């Protein structure tokens with residue numbers, strides 16, 4: 481299987497509760513390498529553009545407000561089957577429906593403040609990584 485990369489975001493509820501190290505340990509224990517990482521405070525325009533696909537959804541406005549309510553950690557994770565592997569260890573969007581042992585089940589506060597973002601396909605991963613990172617910032 482080929483080495484793959486995915487975009488991960490530790491959301492403002494995770495940085496607020498100082499959980500970045502604990503969540504990063506989950507990635508590393510799952511065989512994913514953090515090959516790029518930076519802390520950022522997203523602008524409204526950046527968050528709106530990132531979640532553009534959800535623009536028509538009722539939760540869009542609140543989601544954008546939440547994503548700019550504090551700092552995030554932007555990351556590129558690399559590993560075998562990284563997109564699917566990360567989605568597995570993140571768990572379902574709604575933490576009450578996420579499997580025990582997943583990041584969202586263990587750490588998330590709500591369906592909105594669910595601690596982590598992970599790309600949902602290799603195609604979107606490439607787009608999302610390029611949105612936040614220059615190629616020179618990724619050191620595999």
Ligand code: UDP
Pocket residue numbers: 539543572573591592593594596597598600
């Ligand atoms: N979200 C929300 N309310 C919902 C569904 C989603 O606030 O009813 C937020 C949540 O933070 C989620 C993000 O919107 O992570 C993107 O939604 P998506 O369906 O893409 O879920 P994900 O891929 O993050 O699991």
